[in-house]
Amino acid sequence: MGTPTMEDVAKAAGVSRALVSLVMRGSDKVSDASRERVLTAAAELGYRPNLAARHLASKRSLTIGLVLNDLHNPFFPEVADGVHDAAIDAGYHVLINSGFLRGDLEREAVESFIDLGVDGVLLAGARISSADLEQLATRVPITVIGRHLRSTAVDSVNNDDRAGGRLATEHLIELGHRRIVHVDGGQGAGSSQRRSGYTAAMRDHGLEPEVISSQFTEEAGLRAGQRIASEGPAPEAVFAANDVAAVGVLGALADHGLRVPEDVSVVGYDNTSLAGIHHISLTSVDQDRRTMGSLAVEVLLERIGGSRRGAVHHVIAPSLVRRATSAER
Amino acid sequence: MGTPTMEDVAKAAGVSRALVSLVMRGSDKVSDASRERVLTAAAELGYRPNLAARHLASKRSLTIGLVLNDLHNPFFPEVADGVHDAAIDAGYHVLINSGFLRGDLEREAVESFIDLGVDGVLLAGARISSADLEQLATRVPITVIGRHLRSTAVDSVNNDDRAGGRLATEHLIELGHRRIVHVDGGQGAGSSQRRSGYTAAMRDHGLEPEVISSQFTEEAGLRAGQRIASEGPAPEAVFAANDVAAVGVLGALADHGLRVPEDVSVVGYDNTSLAGIHHISLTSVDQDRRTMGSLAVEVLLERIGGSRRGAVHHVIAPSLVRRATSAER
DNA sequence: GTGAAAGCGCTAACAG
DNA sequence: CTGTTAGCGCTTTCAC
Numbered sequence: 001m002g003t004p005t006m007e008d009v010a011k012a013a014g015v016s017r018a019l020v021s022l023v024m025r026g027s028d029k030v031s032d033a034s035r036e037r038v039l040t041a042a043a044e045l046g047y048r049p050n051l052a053a054r055h056l057a058s059k060r061s062l063t064i065g066l067v068l069n070d071l072h073n074p075f076f077p078e079v080a081d082g083v084h085d086a087a088i089d090a091g092y093h094v095l096i097n098s099g100f101l102r103g104d105l106e107r108e109a110v111e112s113f114i115d116l117g118v119d120g121v122l123l124a125g126a127r128i129s130s131a132d133l134e135q136l137a138t139r140v141p142i143t144v145i146g147r148h149l150r151s152t153a154v155d156s157v158n159n160d161d162r163a164g165g166r167l168a169t170e171h172l173i174e175l176g177h178r179r180i181v182h183v184d185g186g187q188g189a190g191s192s193q194r195r196s197g198y199t200a201a202m203r204d205h206g207l208e209p210e211v212i213s214s215q216f217t218e219e220a221g222l223r224a225g226q227r228i229a230s231e232g233p234a235p236e237a238v239f240a241a242n243d244v245a246a247v248g249v250l251g252a253l254a255d256h257g258l259r260v261p262e263d264v265s266v267v268g269y270d271n272t273s274l275a276g277i278h279h280i281s282l283t284s285v286d287q288d289r290r291t292m293g294s295l296a297v298e299v300l301l302e303r304i305g306g307s308r309r310g311a312v313h314h315v316i317a318p319s320l321v322r323r324a325t326s327a328e329r
Numbered sequence: 330m331g332t333p334t335m336e337d338v339a340k341a342a343g344v345s346r347a348l349v350s351l352v353m354r355g356s357d358k359v360s361d362a363s364r365e366r367v368l369t370a371a372a373e374l375g376y377r378p379n380l381a382a383r384h385l386a387s388k389r390s391l392t393i394g395l396v397l398n399d400l401h402n403p404f405f406p407e408v409a410d411g412v413h414d415a416a417i418d419a420g421y422h423v424l425i426n427s428g429f430l431r432g433d434l435e436r437e438a439v440e441s442f443i444d445l446g447v448d449g450v451l452l453a454g455a456r457i458s459s460a461d462l463e464q465l466a467t468r469v470p471i472t473v474i475g476r477h478l479r480s481t482a483v484d485s486v487n488n489d490d491r492a493g494g495r496l497a498t499e500h501l502i503e504l505g506h507r508r509i510v511h512v513d514g515g516q517g518a519g520s521s522q523r524r525s526g527y528t529a530a531m532r533d534h535g536l537e538p539e540v541i542s543s544q545f546t547e548e549a550g551l552r553a554g555q556r557i558a559s560e561g562p563a564p565e566a567v568f569a570a571n572d573v574a575a576v577g578v579l580g581a582l583a584d585h586g587l588r589v590p591e592d593v594s595v596v597g598y599d600n601t602s603l604a605g606i607h608h609i610s611l612t613s614v615d616q617d618r619r620t621m622g623s624l625a626v627e628v629l630l631e632r633i634g635g636s637r638r639g640a641v642h643h644v645i646a647p648s649l650v651r652r653a654t655s656a657e658r
Numbered sequence: 659g660t661g662a663a664a665g666c667g668c669t670a671a672c673a674g
Numbered sequence: 675c676t677g678t679t680a681g682c683g684c685t686t687t688c689a690c
Contacts, residue, residue, distance in 0.1 A: 334666095334667055334668085335667065335668065336667080346667095346668085347669085347670085350668070350669060350670090353668095354669085378667085378668075379666090379667050379668070380668095381666090381667080381668090382666070382667035382668040382669085383667080383668055383669075384668090385666090385667080385668070385669090386667080386668045386669040386670075387668075387669055387670085388669095
């Protein structure tokens with residue numbers, strides 16, 4: 001007879017189906033004796049509630065969808081850890097989808113989460129357009145992690161990328177560097193703020209900003225590094241918009257015989273596990289990803305629960321972690 | 330009136346609900362005129378089929394669940410890429426869950442996928458017990474990636490870890506090394522086969538195997554490396570059971586002033602993106618993760634479709650990728 | 659506390 | 675080709 005249903009459990013326990021439903025949902029309007037009977041009957045039959053049916057009837061799924069922009073960037077797994085912790089605590093399940101670095105696929109991922117009936121969606125490192133985001137937010141509560149928003153419909157949790165960009169740049173300036181090139185993150189989340197923090201810090205110190213357009217991937221960092229190393233004299237320092245790109249830059253510099261940090265200092269962003277690897281030991285701007293993930297869940301659940309109307313935008317302060325790739329001139 | 334339902338579309342298009350259902354499922358038993366009417370009505374209303382309802386009624390969800398053992402290990406995202414490609418081609422959605430390196434959590438992840446009603450489950454790098462696996466397989470089709478199985482109920486796609494272990498070891502032997510230590514992967518998937526390949530190769534060449542028990546994490550590799558570097562004279566070479574652990578070993582060796590490959594050669598396993606990073610340039614055993622992911626989807630869909638009864642266990646050949654961490658003695 | 663009845667939005671025969 | 679009729683397994687009033 002296939003997998004047991006609530007009906008089967010009710011029959012086995014000698015009660016009505018509605019009573020079983022109450023027990024399964026942990027209601028306190030059930031006598032201990034009945035609860036006991038139902039629970040043992042359910043255990044004996046190996047009964048498990050059918051989520052699709054529950055969801056169809058109740059309009060809630062106790063599930064949130066998490067869209068990660070790029071599974072290959074170690075930044076995201078750590079966000080996912082924080083999300084999981086907080087979600088489990090709140091009794092929610094988490095389902096993950098990858099955006100494969102593409103805004104259109106992110107949109108699709110969100111849509112399939114909506115079709116699936118999740119109660120809310122978390123977007124990490126989102127590259128999706130603001131217009132799409134606003135539109136999707138009319139259909140499901142959305143919180144974005146790691147991207148700046150001034151939306152009234154979508155909540156966000158982020159670090160202060162502008163301050164982080166400034167932090168990295170001023171660190172290099174303090175070390176005595178004057179010609180500092182920024183390898184930016186293109187359309188990536190937070191990229192323009194990091195760039196603007198860099199530019200502002202340079203100007204403040206009477207230095208000329210020099211930006212190379214790039215992407216949040218090692219591949220793109222490598223290409224940027226090759227340009228830096230081959231076109232004219234090498235700069236004194238490079239600030240890459242994230243760790244993954246910084247690693248690409250490091251590789252290109254090494255290929256061209258440039259020593260780090262003796263010839264060129266390099267700073268990254270995110271302080272991912274990559275930066276901590278002994279052989280890389282990359283100076284990087286840290287944002288507490290785990291906390292951001294947990295905070296995002298809280299914010300999302302507030303909106304799902306309807307305990308808040310307006311949007312909230314959390315911004316946490318980044319900090320600089322000094323390692324071996326940056327040194328005095 | 331909330332989100333539009335099939336009923337609304339039928340009304341707007343002036344047809345029956347069943348006809349709308351046929352159109353939505355892409356049936357060819359519909360006149361072009363009707364199809365057109367239905368499609369435009371659906372588009373105007375912004376109608377999207379409710380997956381929970383569809384699933385409840387049809388017993389199929391066109392969704393497969395992918396459980397990744399550890400989001401932090403770059404091995405898994407690449408498997409996920411292969412899985413996604415093949416699944417999309419077949420018209421299936423993929424949902425991801427992390428096992429957080431724990432067998433019990435993997436089990437839970439599978440169970441929640443079952444509750445959700447996925448058509449099949451893919452387990453990558455599974456650490457779950459065989460007994461649990463067999464039990465779960467009675468409830469949903471399961472294919473395991475990267476673990477050796479002799480099950481008749483669960484399919485698997487794997488590389489030949491024993492051959493890979495031998496490959497790595499013989500590479501080091503050919504380079505003239507005699508004292509080669511193996512840092513193993515503990516309970517990790519494929520670990521015991523890699524170890525046995527190592528042991529067999531050593532014995533074949535009249536060498537004494539030396540195994541240090543460890544894990545598939547950088548942290549564990551670091552500890553193993555510290556033991557190797559501090560207890561007595563350093564070995565001539567180390568074969569670590571995966572890249573992540575190898576990176577830990579590299580860090581520990583460097584901390585102790587040992588040069589790689591001048592003092593010690595190091596080989597990893599998986600040939601992940603980590604191994605290719607310029608500053609690491611780790612010699613490693615490659616297994617084509619992307620292909621494994623795609624193949625696993627094919628195998629799973631065969632079973633879901635019922636086109637095969639018995640279990641199938643694919644084994645692909647690994648290959649060695651030589652880089653800078655291994656050199657002649 | 660407990661049971662009966664209605665229905666969530668969709669698919670799946672089965673007639674016409 | 676199109677419409678009718680039953681449910682899928684669960685939640686949710688609403689009486690008892």
